Amino acid sequence: MTATLRAGRVSVRVEPASVLLGAAAWTAAVAVALHAVTVGDYPMPLSTVLDTLAGHGTLLTYDVVVRNRLPRALVALLVGAALGSAGMVLQRIARNALVSPDVIGVGAGASAGAVVVIVVAGAGATAVAAGALTGAVVASATVYAVAARGGAHRLVLVGIGVTALANAAASFLLTRSDRYAAEQAATWLVGDVAGRSWPDVLTVAAGLAIGAPVVLLLTRHLRLLELGDDLARALDGRIGTARAALVAAAVTLTALATAAAGPIAFVALVAPQIVRRVLTPRSAGVLPAAGVGALVVVSADLAARRLFSPDELPAGVLTAAVGAPVLLYLLVQVSRRSG
Amino acid sequence: MGLALGVVAAAGLSLLVGIQPVTPADVVLALTAPAGRPADAVVLYLRVPRTAAGLLAGAGLGLAGAVAQGLTRNPLAGPEVLGVNGGAAFAGLVAMALVGVGPLGGYVWFCFAGAALALGAVLAIASAGRDGATPVKIAMAGAAVSALLFSLTSAIVLRDHDLFERFRFWLVGSLTRADLPIVLQAVPFLAAGTVLALALARPLDAAALGDDTARSLGARPALLRGSAIAAVVVLAGTATAVAGPVGFVGLVVPHAARALAGPAHVRVLPLSALLGALVLLLADVVGRVVLRPEEVQVGVTAAVLGAPVFLYLLRRRRVGDL
Secondary structure, eight states: OOEEEEETTEEEEEOHHHHHHHHHHHHHHHHHHHHHHHOSSSOOOHHHHHHHHTTOOOHHHHIIIIIIIHHHHHHHHHHHHHHHHHHHHHHHHHTOTTOOTTTTTHHHHHHHHHHHIIIIIOOOHHHHHHHHHHHHHHHHHHHHHHHSSSHHHHHHHHHHHHHHHHHHHHHHHHHHSOHHHHHHHHHHHHOOOTTOOHHHHHHHHHHHHHHHHHHHHHHHHHHHHTTOHHHHHHHOTTHHHHHHHHHHHHHHHHHHHHHHHOOOTTHHHHHHHHHHHHSOGGGOOHHHHHHHHHHHHHHHHHHHHHTTTTSOOOHHHHHHHHHHHHHHHHHHHHHHHHO | OHHHHHHHHHHHHHHHOSSSOOOHHHHHHHHHSOOSOHHHHIIIIIIHHHHHHHHHHHHHHHHHHHHHHHHHTOTTOOTTTTTHHHHHHHHHHIIIIIIOOOSHHHHHHHHHHHHHHHHHHHHHHHHOSTTOSOHHHHHHHHHHHHHHHHHHHHHHHHTOHHHHHHHTTGGGOOSTTOOHHHHHHHHHHHHHHHHHHHHTHHHHHHHTTOHHHHHHTTOOHHHHHHHHHHHHHHHHHHHHHHHOOOOSHHHHHHHHHHHHHOSOHHHHHHHHHHHHHHHHHHHHHHHHHTTTTSOOOHHHHHHHHHHHHHHHHHHHSOGGGO
């Protein structure tokens, strides 16, 4: 079901199911994030949190809420949104559920780039983001150069090879750095939102500020791209530009999300799949994928904090534990359909 | 024959090259008439165990890769791609770190169990669906299982600072921890795996013709599958116990062996063992010299040298042929 809104010459196609799922996912994600801000070693009712945000808190509540829990919750939300939408874009362009940024090497490239900066320069958020972006661009360019023609399967295989190379580079740095930097980088490599601060929020927010408008503006081209190269080109000769812009946006989103929180595994793969299974695949938009991604990461982080207390697990361990079986399930499903 | 000489030469290089300068005369003296000279200690306690570990782990990985590729008829089926190295490393870490199992003889069984579980999971998942275990599905399933194991391994190591410090080199793949007792304990396991693998040469050739033809030639596919999986688990599991999870040697070496000797497993298997030992030793020597005075772990040099070959293999073949 589709409704078309018109205002003069501009028209927007709106799918009620997509809007509904998007709204539900975002509401749930924000609710979980708010809950996460209230719990911890120093539990705090929501009213205190809101008072503190309004500027009426004590020094202690300000420290807990504004300096610790809020940036963590925001990083989780934004990173989830960035990864979810990047995954949706790449999966739809490749017309293959398995092609998500972490499977085709973009996430690993971003990680390696960021680890270089963390270990070699020990630098701040901006430099880490630049490193992640560079790594992601190099990795995706390599994957593209090796696998340009050959379809989704070759893309995935080349992605595995590039991932292995990027991981080797990262492990190499881990063995050469001093113990403190190595441990910091190793924690970061699992993907975690614990201890994130406002610069990290800014990093991933910058990714969304660059990537999201491109993705939202060009979403309608995804439908065309899903028809396949030849048909898409016949219907619209400039489709190549749209695709390049979408891929660049997805790489940027992945890179800056990775810079902020590490390579949180499988979110980019799973979030779009949840959306496509709840909705019919055709009407699955990017906003619901972003919402589900945000929900997945905040929930994973909350669970990783609470389930094993007093120990805390990195959120990435939990998303990997849930995401790997989903990937395997998809693998079997995809081959059933095509076989 | 030339290859065997190459392995001997690489072993000699591995004894000579390193941060502490050692001359060929030092090596000979240390091996024949050790007298407590400083060079004797370097040769006997550092270089010899390290070289022996490289020989054993390399041969094990090369042979495991050749058996795995022959069994699955899949050119991408290296032990690391099948999740075997990751499974062995994870279980070995659990044994050493959490259960407190000390010497190799104890934790190698955990490595076997981890390798077997990971391999079983990857093969089962890849075989599901109508088209069976295609190379792409095996690689994907292996990548997913490896990613999961990596996360769990990190979760364990990062809980504890000392654990992290103790295992961060082993987990990259490294020969520096090898000492002679551990290496000697690995020999019987590796010998058993090698005998089993070499015994599979003819059945693997028959299996290459397809299950039905193989059956009519008197082969028993189920028995072959079982013993081949056992051989891969023992060989790659022991190699991982000795050297940590070293990637790409098991994947790339059998391709070189087939290029040199043709497809017959009677020749591919022994050649893969020799080439594996050669490649791992050379990768380790390279890691010792490229960034002197610091060392690059062999797992890193193996990946840096091996991953481009993997990408080349992908580029050369059409995916339909895989």
